[in-house]
Amino acid sequence: MAFFDFFKRKRTNDTPATTPRPPTPTTPVADHTDADAQAMADAHDGPDRRERHCRNAKPGTRILVVDDSPTIVALLKRMLQQNHYEVLVAYDGETGLEIARREVPDLIFLDIVLPGIDGFSALRTLRRDPKTKDVPIIMMSGNAQATEQFYVQRIGADDFMKKPFSRPEVFSRIEQLLDDTGMPRHIVRTPARPASITPA
Numbered sequence: 001m002a003f004f005d006f007f008k009r010k011r012t013n014d015t016p017a018t019t020p021r022p023p024t025p026t027t028p029v030a031d032h033t034d035a036d037a038q039a040m041a042d043a044h045d046g047p048d049r050r051e052r053h054c055r056n057a058k059p060g061t062r063i064l065v066v067d068d069s070p071t072i073v074a075l076l077k078r079m080l081q082q083n084h085y086e087v088l089v090a091y092d093g094e095t096g097l098e099i100a101r102r103e104v105p106d107l108i109f110l111d112i113v114l115p116g117i118d119g120f121s122a123l124r125t126l127r128r129d130p131k132t133k134d135v136p137i138i139m140m141s142g143n144a145q146a147t148e149q150f151y152v153q154r155i156g157a158d159d160f161m162k163k164p165f166s167r168p169e170v171f172s173r174i175e176q177l178l179d180d181t182g183m184p185r186h187i188v189r190t191p192a193r194p195a196s197i198t199p200a
Helices: 002-014 034-042 070-082 093-103 119-128 144-153 167-176
Strands: 062-066 086-090 107-111 137-141 159-162
Touching: 062 070, 062 093, 070 086, 070 167, 086 093, 093 107, 093 119, 107 119, 119 137, 119 144, 137 144, 144 159, 159 167
Parallel strands: 062 086, 062 107, 107 137, 137 159
Antiparallel strands: none
């Protein structure tokens, strides 16, 4: 019995003690901004991973993003730069108008709800200005009332994108505006006239 006791004692001493590991620290979700979280989610996506069979605008296409949300701006900027587009940024309507007049971008993503001049007013101003009247504009909004107002008015925008949006949707909207040379083009729509003044 002594031999067995010795053997059991030796085996127990040779076996490494198992101490509970401290829990791995996890970073609370609240420590990340929405932009960081989305950027991390999209980090594995290359420029054309989901758009392999889609047409893309030419590299170097200049796109202005006008939105008061740093999250939306950062997300759109990252997506567009992954496809080698040049991105200009404005966080309010007045700055957006200044940049649009000065730089004349190839395409504008314009939020409807902005501090100061709103997206509808900015759109009207851009359409009246000879320098920017033909720049294609995609309106954006996560506000239900603004979205409804857009569909009622249809005041010269080329397309509309509801927030939140996905990467494939962003590039699908751009693709729909591309001409044969791969550049976004403004879609000129003839305004509807009341039946009473329509020529016979």
